[in-house]
Amino acid sequence: MKRSPFASFGAAGVALALLLAGCKSTGTAFNPPGGGMRTLHHMYLSISATVGSVQIYNLPVTSASTPSGTIAGLNRPEELFVDHAGRLFVPLSNGGPGKTVNVYSSPITSASTPAFVLTTIDASVEDTTEDAAGNVYVSAWPSSSCCIDVFNGPVNASATANFSINSNGVTPDGLGFVFGLAFDSSGTNLYVSSFSSIIKFTPPITTASTPAANVTPNQDNYGLVVDSSNRIFVANATIDGTVDVFTQPFTNASTRAFGLVVSGTHVIGMAFDGSGNLWAVDGNGVVWEVKAPITAASTPTNVLTVTNADGIAFGP
Numbered sequence: 488m489k490r491s492p493f494a495s496f497g498a499a500g501v502a503l504a505l506l507l508a509g510c511k512s513t514g515t516a517f518n519p520p521g522g523g524m525r526t527l528h529h530m531y532l533s534i535s536a537t538v539g540s541v542q543i544y545n546l547p548v549t550s551a552s553t554p555s556g557t558i559a560g561l562n563r564p565e566e567l568f569v570d571h572a573g574r575l576f577v578p579l580s581n582g583g584p585g586k587t588v589n590v591y592s593s594p595i596t597s598a599s600t601p602a603f604v605l606t607t608i609d610a611s612v613e614d615t616t617e618d619a620a621g622n623v624y625v626s627a628w629p630s631s632s633c634c635i636d637v638f639n640g641p642v643n644a645s646a647t648a649n650f651s652i653n654s655n656g657v658t659p660d661g662l663g664f665v666f667g668l669a670f671d672s673s674g675t676n677l678y679v680s681s682f683s684s685i686i687k688f689t690p691p692i693t694t695a696s697t698p699a700a701n702v703t704p705n706q707d708n709y710g711l712v713v714d715s716s717n718r719i720f721v722a723n724a725t726i727d728g729t730v731d732v733f734t735q736p737f738t739n740a741s742t743r744a745f746g747l748v749v750s751g752t753h754v755i756g757m758a759f760d761g762s763g764n765l766w767a768v769d770g771n772g773v774v775w776e777v778k779a780p781i782t783a784a785s786t787p788t789n790v791l792t793v794t795n796a797d798g799i800a801f802g803p
Contacts, residue, residue, distance in 0.1 A: 526803065527761040529555075529595070531575060532768070533564040533798035537582050541567070541575070542793065543595060546760075546801075548774075550790055556597035561589070566667075566710065566756055568615040569802035570623075574602070576615040578625065584610035588625060590642070593803045603644035608651045609634040613666050614710075618692075619674025626679070628664040635665060635679065637692070650694040657698055659683055667711025667721070678737075680708035680721050687737050700738050704731070710757045712765075714781075720747070720765065722754040728769065730754055732781075745783035749775050756798040772796040 530544040541564055543556040563580040570576065573593035579585045588605040609627035616624050621640025625648075627633055635652040654661035660683040667680035676699075679686040685708060687700040709722035719733040728750035731743040750769040757767045763779035767787070774791040 527801045529802055530760075530766070531567050531569070531595070531798075531800045531802060532774070532793055532796045533561075533567050533577065533756070534793070534795045535563050535565060535580075535797040536795050537562060539564050539795070541577060542796075543597070548790060552791065556595075558591070558595070558597065558599055564589075564798065565612070566614045566798035567758075567800035568617070569800045570617045570621075573803040575800065575802060576605075576623075578612040578615055580611060580613070584629060585612050586610050588612060588615055595802070603646070605638060605642065605646060606648070607636045608648045609636055612636075614668045616668040616670055616677070617674075618670050618677070624668050624677065626665045626668050628666070633662065633665070635662070635668070652688075652692070652694060652696055655695065655697045657681070657684055657686060657701060659703060662686070666709060669711055669713045669719075671713050671717045672715050678711055678713055678719050680711040682707060684708070685711070685719065685721055685733070700741065702733070702737075702739065702741050704743070706731070709753060709755055710767075712757045712759060714759055714765075715763060718744075720757060722757060722767070724753045727751065727753045730757070730765075730767065747777065747781065747783065747785060749777065749787045756796075758799045758801055760801045766790075766799055766801075768793075768796050768799050774799070 530548050532542045534540045539561045541558040542554040544552050545555045563582050565578045568576040575591040577589040579587050586607050589601040590603050591599045592602040607625050610629045612625050612627050614626040623638040623642045625636045636648045638646045639649045664682035669678050675690050677688040685702045686698045688696050689699040706723045706725035709724050711721050717735050721731045723729045723731050730747040734744045749767050752770045754767045754769050765777040767775045772793045775787040776790050777785050777787045
């Protein structure tokens with residue numbers, strides 16, 4: 488099911504609209520923490536449908552590319568994340584209040600089955616990321632006071648969620664409808680996009696963590712990624728097709744350095760490839776590439792159109 492910008496709904500209809508329309512997707516950060524990504528050979532797209540899938544593409548991806556493989560039979564896969572070990576994390580919203588994240592080991596093919604499944608504390612999982620120590624963070628949006636669930640690393644088949652972070656001083660709407668998660672290039676500072684806020688958490692991150700910075704632009708926030716220079720890229724659903732770029736230092740007083748116009752409709756999933764090029768998927772399933780170095784004058788290229796594509800990531 489296609490997403491629509493929050494701006495098209497009244498305030499009273501936001502929660503219902505989200506439940507009906509599903510989640511929003513982000514991707515993986517460029518230069519993931521924990522030792523450096525191996526050479527990238529594949530792009531992954533999540534196809535968020537009741538009988539959904541993850542499509543696998545060989546790099547380089549062009550307008551003539553077709554999937555080299557498909558992990559089929561997934562119930563509404565959302566945004567995708569590849570960790571430093573090359574494992575693919577696939578949150579499943581299960582057509583409703585999902586609580587699981589499938590984890591696939593490399594090499595990833597059509598025949599891949601989960602190496603293990605993470606079960607979160609909170610329902611309606613959306614995004615996944617990892618810090619430099621291998622701790623895994625999963626966003627969830629069952630209420631206006633919720634949530635980021637944290638698994639102490641290194642995660643494996645016996646991993647269980649150790650604690651959850653909730654509102655803890657996030658204003659104005661709490662840590663509600665939290666979607667995008669990404670660590671900076673050091674793997675220590677966590678950036679979060681929720682309905683009304685762009686948030687920074689600094690270590691040590693615990694169940695009692697409060698924001699080190701909380702920026703509240705007039706927008707609904709979709710995906711979030713961080714590049715190797717620690718610029719924060721946030722999909723802005725109020726201004727369709729725009730990705731807002733914030734530079735360091737990121738503080739309560741931060742405003743966007745520029746808005747990158749990617750598409751004619753709202754951007755959902757984003758990811759950086761190994762060369763620092765930004766890839767984005769919009770609400771029509773169009774996959775865009777923005778070549779590095781990325782500036783306010785950058786021009787995106789329409790590479791592919793894939794029905795119901797939401798999440799995107801790059802891996803080995």
